[in-house]
Amino acid sequence: MSGGAFSQSEMMIVAAARELAGQRVCFVGVGLPNIAVNLAQRTVAPEIELVYESGVFGARPARLPLSIGDPTIVSGATAVTSMYELFSFYLQGGLIDVGFLGAAQIDRFGNLNSTVIGDYDAPATRLPGSGGACEIAINARQVFVIMRQSKRSFVEKIDFRTSPGNLGGAEQSERIRREQGWLGRGPSLVVTDLGVWHFGEDGEMQVDSLHPGVTLDQLRDTVGWEPKVAPSLATTPAATAEELRLIREELDPGGAYTR
Amino acid sequence: MSTSKVATMHDAIAEVVRDGDTVAIEGFTHLISFAAGHEIIRQRKRDLTLARLTPDLIYDQMIAAGVARKLIFSWLGNPGVGGLGAIRRRIEPATSGGAGQPSRLEIEEYSHFGMVGRYTAGAANLPFYPIRSYFETDMPAANPLIREIESPYGDGKVYAVPPLKPDVTIVHAQRADASGNTQIWGLLGCQKEAAFAAERVIVVVEELVDEAVIRADPNRTILPGLIVDAVVVEPFGAHPSYVQGAYDRDNRFYMDWDAITKDEDTLQAWLGEWVYGLADRAAYAEKLGAERIERLRPGPAPSGSVDYGSYR
Numbered sequence: 001m002s003g004g005a006f007s008q009s010e011m012m013i014v015a016a017a018r019e020l021a022g023q024r025v026c027f028v029g030v031g032l033p034n035i036a037v038n039l040a041q042r043t044v045a046p047e048i049e050l051v052y053e054s055g056v057f058g059a060r061p062a063r064l065p066l067s068i069g070d071p072t073i074v075s076g077a078t079a080v081t082s083m084y085e086l087f088s089f090y091l092q093g094g095l096i097d098v099g100f101l102g103a104a105q106i107d108r109f110g111n112l113n114s115t116v117i118g119d120y121d122a123p124a125t126r127l128p129g130s131g132g133a134c135e136i137a138i139n140a141r142q143v144f145v146i147m148r149q150s151k152r153s154f155v156e157k158i159d160f161r162t163s164p165g166n167l168g169g170a171e172q173s174e175r176i177r178r179e180q181g182w183l184g185r186g187p188s189l190v191v192t193d194l195g196v197w198h199f200g201e202d203g204e205m206q207v208d209s210l211h212p213g214v215t216l217d218q219l220r221d222t223v224g225w226e227p228k229v230a231p232s233l234a235t236t237p238a239a240t241a242e243e244l245r246l247i248r249e250e251l252d253p254g255g256a257y258t259r
Numbered sequence: 260m261s262t263s264k265v266a267t268m269h270d271a272i273a274e275v276v277r278d279g280d281t282v283a284i285e286g287f288t289h290l291i292s293f294a295a296g297h298e299i300i301r302q303r304k305r306d307l308t309l310a311r312l313t314p315d316l317i318y319d320q321m322i323a324a325g326v327a328r329k330l331i332f333s334w335l336g337n338p339g340v341g342g343l344g345a346i347r348r349r350i351e352p353a354t355s356g357g358a359g360q361p362s363r364l365e366i367e368e369y370s371h372f373g374m375v376g377r378y379t380a381g382a383a384n385l386p387f388y389p390i391r392s393y394f395e396t397d398m399p400a401a402n403p404l405i406r407e408i409e410s411p412y413g414d415g416k417v418y419a420v421p422p423l424k425p426d427v428t429i430v431h432a433q434r435a436d437a438s439g440n441t442q443i444w445g446l447l448g449c450q451k452e453a454a455f456a457a458e459r460v461i462v463v464v465e466e467l468v469d470e471a472v473i474r475a476d477p478n479r480t481i482l483p484g485l486i487v488d489a490v491v492v493e494p495f496g497a498h499p500s501y502v503q504g505a506y507d508r509d510n511r512f513y514m515d516w517d518a519i520t521k522d523e524d525t526l527q528a529w530l531g532e533w534v535y536g537l538a539d540r541a542a543y544a545e546k547l548g549a550e551r552i553e554r555l556r557p558g559p560a561p562s563g564s565v566d567y568g569s570y571r
Contacts, residue, residue: 030338054288065339071507080447083448084375128334130334138392162397164395167395180415
């Protein structure tokens with residue numbers, strides 16, 4: 001049952017949360033991923049463990065964390081670790097099922113840029129850089145990408161590869177990941193303000209559902225290549241009243257990330 | 260009975276930090292020593308190489324003040340809010356290096372794990388630290404110090420990062436004793452690795468405690484006084500970042516910074532009012548006001564205590 005009107009951000013959060021059904025250990029980023037994982041914990045994935053790169057396993061935040069290192073993720077957590085332990089034992093050691101990433105640019109194979117627009121040495125726009133993104137992309141068992149789509153962000157060629165996705169396609173990606181012993185299988189999902197994408201057998205992203213009210217032409221206008229469309233293109237089930245209640249009353253009552 | 264290392268912030272910075280040093284003020288979101296950064300600005304230190312995973316507002320302020328020639332980092336932003344304007348303006352060619360513009364800032368860039376590995380190698384006296392990051396990315400091309408190596412056991416490639424041994428590491432902590440034995444709780448970041456890697460260490464604390472307090476709970480000690488050169492007692496010295504159990508992050512400050520950092524003149528005026536114009540952290544806290552500080556105090560959530568046992 002639909003819960004009435006909702007924003008594009010709310011639909012992104014709901015769509016990402018539903019995909020976490022069955023997942024056990026999730027590496028959380030601040031902002032939309034954080035709300036999505038907390039929503040999943042209250043709906044489809046009650047057993048999910050929240051891991052923050054600042055060094056927390058099993059967080060139970062009592063308020064929406066304002067940053068990735070908010071004190072609310074410490075109080076009541078299962079464990080606080082040094083960042084060395086977090087990155088070495090939890091992430092590189094292979095304990096993370098899903099890592100969330102965002103980026104300024106993505107290509108059709110899910111390779112991500114969060115470093116620069118333009119030339120590295122003389123950038124038009126300097127972005128934040130990797131942080132933990134490059135190691136999450138390599139070591140998390142799978143990667144969920146959450147970002148808005150536009151002709152500037154969904155591009156034929158990214159300006160800088162910060163985080164590897166399916167490289168030049170599935171065949172190359174699977175071979176390199178196997179030969180080099182990466183634990184990560186790569187990106188499996190891209191949730192945007194317009195729809196939900198998964199990756200086909202060739203490693204290219206394919207839109208599987210459009211959010212309610214979004215047309216295929218509208219989606220095509222925001223992609224810098226001719227996007228692949230699932231033969232059984234669906235409409236993402238609308239956010240339910242309960243999902244919206246949880247977001248609006250419990251997870252982001254101030255509307256910091258959802259309006 | 261060991262000698263007291265307690266010093267004022269002025270004296271600690273004057274004696275321990277020298278022009279041209281590599282300085283790491285560590286603390287991941289938690290326990291960032293803004294007080295030490297401001298004193299470095301006031302003493303007009305120059306040509307520093309600043310190292311930190313997340314430069315945060317403090318390096319934006321220090322770089323705007325002209326103390327640094329180079330930045331070593333892994334994530335450049337105002338966490339949860341936006342960008343760091345002063346640093347960006349000194350990296351992007353449109354706004355730096357020209358007539359009337361600030362000079363270009365040299366950068367050396369890693370990922371978080373790369374930076375943590377660098378401090379770990381520095382602390383453990385290793386020639387490099389191996390990690391499974393950087394495969395199939397443009398990061399090694401952007402920073403040639405990130406190098407691919409073969410496992411000596413014939414089971415594939417990893418990437419090496421070089422040791423980082425700061426001349427000075429500065430950490431903020433809940434408490435220490437006079438000889439520098441230091442205890443932290445809450446997020447631990449990589450302060451331990453960064454301090455052990457450093458030639459000299461300054462610890463800034465909310466509270467100076469008796470040695471007996473430290474010895475009653477040795478599992479909580481992250482730095483022994485052995486590696487600490489100065490202990491500065493500076494309550495509220497981490498504002499606008501936070502200290503677990505003592506005060507919350509002042510998110511309003513982080514939001515306000517977004518507007519200040521976008522304009523160089525506004526930022527310089529802010530430095531005049533809040534750094535150069537104040538003698539020390541006590542004056543800063545007084546200017547901020549008791550009411551604002553009080554609003555940042557958390558409610559209580561004490562840990563259960565453990566029994567270490569007495570073995571005679």
